[in-house]
Amino acid sequence: MVNGKKLVVSASPHLRSTQTTTRIMLDVIISLIPALVAAIFIFGPRVICVAAVSISSAVLSEYVCRKVMKRHQTIGDLSAIVTGLILALNLPATIPYWIAAIGSIVAIVVVKQFFGGIGQNFANPAITARIVLLLSFGAQMGNWATPLSWKNEITTTATPLAVGYQAIESGTDVSLLDMFLGLRGGCLGETCALALILGGVYLIARKVISPAIPLTYIGTVALIMLIAGKGDLGFVAYQVMGGGLLLGAFFMATDYSTCPIKVRGKIIFGIGCGIITALIRLFASMTEGVSFAILIMNLLVPFIDRATIPKPFGTPKKEKKSKEAANA
């Protein structure tokens, strides 16, 4: 008591960093804006409506869920907006609005809130929702708008990964420069490599994500494709910019809840994602494997985390041996 007023007594430390969950989520939203803006230029104003539907249904689902479950409200942390936005970027620009809404509801209600909300989900909500939509609405989910066709009449096209590298090499399909700028068929947010790299660099510079996962994930895919393409660097660039690799590696594989905590774990996780993506692309019947690769690795995170727990400071190195001896 001082001057008749009670003092606050709390455990140390009495200083806290200014970083908050909301600020982190805001940074993720900022980092996705280049990709969204690029998508609007490439696929037209309908992109805005898809994103608006997807985001608003995500936020609404979160709000209703928390209300029904009688838990404290969490829409203020902006994480539902992030989920809705990432899901929108994973949809074709031609997607019916109601399918986008279903995707958001699945992501927030089933994948996130059923398991306890932010930080508790074991799989990435946007990726799982995308896979659910892919399996349920295959036709609509594979209806890729032709870039810049929105100015006249929207026509559809195939993605470069589906067309194959020969078409690009021979000049009958989009060029590598088109792929870099995003002028190709694909999910609305995955096509513009330039915008995605900008956003990714922003997240790394703001220390929101560690570069470990994007580097190892993209690096592993590049390395395997270098071998598979017998040293053709154009093929490597085509694979790295094709499909959802950049979107997945920078923004989805790095989701805190569903990736390992320590850097060693992140490296294992990134390499695993890279190998599965490359295997699916090279050998499976699907043309694209980023979503499945990340989902499969999501499920392995608890094991990776357990295997990469650091030893407390100063733990003698021989202790490991004596433990093994005790177990044997």
Next chain:
Amino acid sequence: MTKHRLSGVLTAVKKVRGGVKVHHHKNTAETEVVRMPAPAKVTIPMQQHIGAPCEPVVKVGDTVAVGQLIGDTDKYVSAPIHASVSGTVTAIGDIKMPNGTLAKAVTIESDGEMRLWEGIEPPHVETREDLIKAVRASGLVGLGGAGFPTHVKLNFPADKNIDTLVVNAAECEPFITVDYRECMENSWDILAGVYLLKDLLGFKQVIIAVEDNKPEAFSVLKNIADHKIDRNDEVKLMVLESKYPQGAEKMMVQSATGRRVPPGKLPADVGCVVMNVASVAFIARYIKTGKPLVSRSLTVDGSAIKEPKNVRVPVGTSISEIIDFCGGFSTDPCKILTGGPMMGLAIVGTDLPVLKQNNAILAFAHDDAVLKPESDCIRCGRCATACPMSLMPTNIVRAAKTKDVSMLKAAGVTVCMECGSCAYACPAGKPLVQHMRLAKAILREEGNK
């Protein structure tokens, strides 16, 4: 290792993993330490150290003088207590300590004269045993904040093969500047203390550690390390990157020698002794004058203090009187700390006395005292990155919630030194240090079963 230009000298700066970059707030760095006039009354607790409490050796009504012994014990891990003002003993009874426990305390009504006790004379120190005896008699405890009796720390067995003394001038806690002032104002004492300890205790090397945000202290300490009496270059200066908690004992030992103190062990187990720079300077002064530890320097700062200052106060002065000496409160205080903002203790009132090991009194206004609201853990891993001890605070919190003893043991909670880096870094505002203490309590309880 990177290199920085400090006071015109290109210097290697040591980095460690973990820790957090905290705003320094060293507002009082250029304020000279001012001596506070004798308070009307001091209350001197009999426990101002880690270890056994002392028993009063004076009675109510006795007349005492500055430096006179008023509390002692035969227990080994303890430090005697001396009168910090001259006057009359008016009460001996229990008082509530900052941490909430009760301790016996001697209250002395000051006669305002600050008369020195006639029994004070410089000790005769020629051997290692003399030194340890003298340090015990001086009542010295670690002045950096922990309050461990220094004579116990220095009395290491000869077979321990201790070769390094690390003098800690890092002062990595924000706000506090008393160690810096010690370097600037009492460098001769530091110099004398360093060489005295080295010669009498047989250290092969002395490493003085300072953070790179104190270039003036760097110059002063460089002169000490390069002094001509150091013929074999056994005294060295080490510059650390300004990062909290560089001043923690285990971090210091690692930066200075590359040795890692194993869990549950002390720096002595890897051949090191770590001492606060003010403690080193005090030993030199005590050998010169024989005046025991009866006063200490404090940083008084924070947004609710009118005139932030460094003050030298008699031990046992009440915190409210010290704050009054610093112009009182500029606004209603919301939180008052003894010690720094990262590891200091929030106190319930200002009628508590200052202890030997207190190095700061900080009072914060409402806006600086209220922490960000707690939200859900997002598993971002910032706590694990910040932990200098390589622990995983997220896992420990989960294990503590479910009282999973085997998991807690495996997670190495006992290594946690409660530096607060994890809680500082947490974007969800989790009180992680509180969880760590809870986890330790669960293990202690389990051990008692």
